[in-house]
Amino acid sequence: MIRTTRLVTIPSHIKQEEELHPEATGTFSSLMQDLTLALRIIAWEVRRAGLNDILGITDNTNYNGDIVRKLDDYSNSVIIRAMDHGGNLCVMASEESDGLISIPEKYVKGKYVLVFDPLDGSTNIDVNITIGTIFSIYQRIDPDSKSDGTLDDILQPGHKQVAAGYVLYGSSTTLVYTSGHGTHVFTYDPTIGEFIMTFENLEIPKRGNLYSCNEGNFFKWNNQRIRDYVNYLKTPSEDGVRPYNLRYIATSVADIHRTIYYGGIYLYPEDTSSPKGKIRLVYEANPLAMIIEQAGGKAISGTQRLMDIVPEHIHQRVPFFVGSKDDVTDLEIFLRNGKL
């Protein structure tokens, strides 16, 4: 069921958006064309996982100390191979690559920057549970430069994102995308090889009745006020609004996707084993925050708007709280006052 009257593919949507900006040169749509090619190839490979020898782990761990699965590696290299020669990018960064990913010398350096988590939820790959790809695009700091992009081009605050999105490889393959004009959903139709718009201007409910977190870490959470807030959500209220229900897939992009549709809150606080939380600011939290804000929700790190943080490190982690506006505001009040 397509919940929009216009029949639009992702390339035609981007083209229409570019027409709103007379200064646009078409490089952005060419960049997105290369990126959606990579995403379609990854989707195809994910669909066949188990049939070919791509499940399981490699002998490597990445910068973050996670075990690298074969599909992590595969997806990382597909995105790099699709993106490094189009002349649209000056540098990239990925969860699966330690430092900057440079554009090879022989190719033109463009004015955009791409950061991505090639496969989110990779511990769920081998058990056939939803996984995803997260990406974010910035303009380089000096748009006229023709040289290699630098670390500063990567370490821009989230509010500078030009576009952000994620693909979920779930019961269908879904691309959720924003370029700052609302959040739109495209569903992949494998028979015609296109992402077709299925929701235009997705809106997260103002309040939900679901919360999503790794509650197994409850006693490891550093902040008593987070525990108090979660206990509050679980305490029945006379009006029947509480208790909230718990939902947790442990693929953050999938948990956030459900949160956008149904409302509620997703929490990944700091704890005694992850003193900065677990979510990565640059290529996970910021793109998800932009998608959520563009859908009318809210994304914070506890003390501030998430997209205002200036990153210091490609792989920096951040406490991450996102969801319905009223739910995240309740949490902010708890964090400030210890109660509502």
Ligand code: MG
């Ligand atoms: Mg991830």
Ligand code: MG
């Ligand atoms: Mg990953």
